[in-house]
Amino acid sequence: MPRMTLLAGALASALLVGCATLAPDYETPTAPVPQQWPAAEPISSPSTVTADIGWQDFVTDARLRQLIQLALANNRDLRVAGLNIERARAQYQIQRADLFPTVQATAGGTGQRTPASLSTTGQAMTTHQYTAGLGFASYELDFFGRLRSLKDRALYQFLGTEEARHSAQISLVAEVASTYLSLVADNERLKLAEETRISQQSSYELTKRRFELGSASELDLRQAQTSVESARVDVARYTGQLAQDRNALALLIGKPLPDDLDLAQPGTLASVSPLASVPDGVPATVLQRRPDVLQAERQLQAANANIGAARAAYFPSITLTASGGVSSSQLSELFKGGTGSWSFSPQLTLPIFDAGRISANLKVAEADRAISLAQYEKAIQTAFREAADALIQRDPLNRQLDAQQSLVEATAASYRLSRARFDKGVDNYLVVLDSQRAQYAAQQGLITVRLAGLTNQVTLYKVLGGGAQ
Numbered sequence: 001m002p003r004m005t006l007l008a009g010a011l012a013s014a015l016l017v018g019c020a021t022l023a024p025d026y027e028t029p030t031a032p033v034p035q036q037w038p039a040a041e042p043i044s045s046p047s048t049v050t051a052d053i054g055w056q057d058f059v060t061d062a063r064l065r066q067l068i069q070l071a072l073a074n075n076r077d078l079r080v081a082g083l084n085i086e087r088a089r090a091q092y093q094i095q096r097a098d099l100f101p102t103v104q105a106t107a108g109g110t111g112q113r114t115p116a117s118l119s120t121t122g123q124a125m126t127t128h129q130y131t132a133g134l135g136f137a138s139y140e141l142d143f144f145g146r147l148r149s150l151k152d153r154a155l156y157q158f159l160g161t162e163e164a165r166h167s168a169q170i171s172l173v174a175e176v177a178s179t180y181l182s183l184v185a186d187n188e189r190l191k192l193a194e195e196t197r198i199s200q201q202s203s204y205e206l207t208k209r210r211f212e213l214g215s216a217s218e219l220d221l222r223q224a225q226t227s228v229e230s231a232r233v234d235v236a237r238y239t240g241q242l243a244q245d246r247n248a249l250a251l252l253i254g255k256p257l258p259d260d261l262d263l264a265q266p267g268t269l270a271s272v273s274p275l276a277s278v279p280d281g282v283p284a285t286v287l288q289r290r291p292d293v294l295q296a297e298r299q300l301q302a303a304n305a306n307i308g309a310a311r312a313a314y315f316p317s318i319t320l321t322a323s324g325g326v327s328s329s330q331l332s333e334l335f336k337g338g339t340g341s342w343s344f345s346p347q348l349t350l351p352i353f354d355a356g357r358i359s360a361n362l363k364v365a366e367a368d369r370a371i372s373l374a375q376y377e378k379a380i381q382t383a384f385r386e387a388a389d390a391l392i393q394r395d396p397l398n399r400q401l402d403a404q405q406s407l408v409e410a411t412a413a414s415y416r417l418s419r420a421r422f423d424k425g426v427d428n429y430l431v432v433l434d435s436q437r438a439q440y441a442a443q444q445g446l447i448t449v450r451l452a453g454l455t456n457q458v459t460l461y462k463v464l465g466g467g468a469q
Contacts (some may be wrong), residue, residue, distance in 0.1 A: 003307035021149045021308040022145055022307075023309075023313075024308075031375060032377045033287065033380055033381060033382050034283065037283060037391050038388050049286055049465070050279060055466065063273070069172055069394065070253040071253040071422075085165055089158050091157050096154070098140070104134070104135060106131070107133075112127050113125070114126075128330070131200075131327040132327075133323050133324055134323065136322060136323065139343070141318045143315075147309075149305045152302075153303075153309070156301040163294040167292045170466050171462065174462035179245060179252060180249060184255070185269055186238055187265075188268045188447050193235045196231045196440050197235055200224070207429060210402075220429040227433055261434060272454070275404060279464075280464070291449065292379055293383055297376055299372050300372040300376045303368045304369055304372075306369075307362070307369060310364075314358055316324065318348050321345040321346075322343065328340075345414065386459075389437050389465075390456055400452075401449050401453055408439070408443055408445075411441075412439055418434075419435075
């Protein structure tokens with residue numbers, strides 16, 4: 001009796017509210033991250049967040065812009081993400097269609113011959129019947145919101161695929177930018193290695209002549225030769241790395257590298273147009289705009305809606321089958337008066353005993369929601385760490401760049417002085433080689449630090465939810 005009373009009350013409530021669902025009320029969970037980034041300075045509250053900065057506003061280098069445009073047009077991973085959206089949209093439309101009856105038109109005709117032995121008249125008979133009509137079958141009245149909950153689930157899954165595509169697009173923009181910067185850096189390293197090899201070769205030839213004249217030792221000669229071979233190793237290594245960078249870039253843009261980009265001479269990192277600065281903002285506000293976080297929230301909303309469908313299974317389902325049309329034994333009489341026909345078949349199904357199936361399905365739906373909540377919170381926490389790591393490296397990399405530039409200048413001066421002292425016979429050639437190697441290492445280090453700074457800007461744009469447009 002209590003169960004029947006509950007069902008009756010629920011039915012009455014459903015009739016009053018129409019298509020209300022039994023899904024729990026949804027609120028965006030509180031972001032499980034601190035309110036401040038782990039930075040030395042207090043966080044500002046900029047009027048613009050990174051998610052509103054399109055990649056065309058962030059990337060100012062014309063060559064890099066062209067590469068990104070090619071990648072967005074041809075990258076296969078991004079194409080798959082777009083097709084997933086189309087698939088999810090179609091799935092949503094299918095689920096939404098269940099809210100409405102499917103009306104079908106029917107027309108048919110039958111003929112039947114009864115042999116004389118079975119005929120009541122003792123003579124063979126042939127009868128005909130012709131019908132035409134409209135109707136719908138098994139249309140469910142969604143009093144308890146089961147269909148609407150399933151529709152909402154499909155909608156959130158569809159929206160999740162859109163966010164997945166946005167996330168893939170941002171990742172693609174960042175990967176193209178990082179790969180291009182690596183290509184420029186490796187090209188700069190290769191040029192530096194070639195220049196060093198030429199310089200070392202000249203020093204070796206000079207040392208060889210001095211050795212032949214007896215003014216230089218064999219140790220000086222072998223050390224000079226060592227420097228030449230070391231430079232040759234670097235030339236070979238950076239040549240191979242540069243080829244790999246081009247292959248990686250071609251894969252990202254989905255086609256061979258265009259000749260008009262002149263990537264054989266990409267210049268230096270210093271010649272690359274600067275990337276736009278990005279605001280940091282408040283963590284909870286910024287991170288909840290990231291596409292991957294939004295995707296996780298859409299999955300949480302879908303799981304929440306699915307609970308409504310699971311709860312609705314406790315209550316009766318009402319389906320309708322109805323049709324109307326005309327029928328006649330003569331085709332010519334089919335649409336004349338007196339041939340009308342109709343049928344109406346409502347059906348109510350009430351679960352009585354299912355061995356706990358409905359309860360188990362509800363527990364599964366609730367567990368799925370708890371899992372989605374944990375995944376959403378982890379997505380926020382992961383995003384916070386990525387952003388914090390990038391932000392905390394911003395100032396140290398700037399200071400490191402200044403220090404590295406000073407180191408390059410200092411090693412260059414040291415090399416000039418040691419070379420002058422060697423020419424005057426004050427120092428041996430080992431001192432010259434050491435200072436030359438220090439200068440070369442400092443120059444290579446400057447390229448590395450400059451690349452790290454630019455790559456950090458790209459990473460920061462990505463992890464702060466850089467705009468997909």
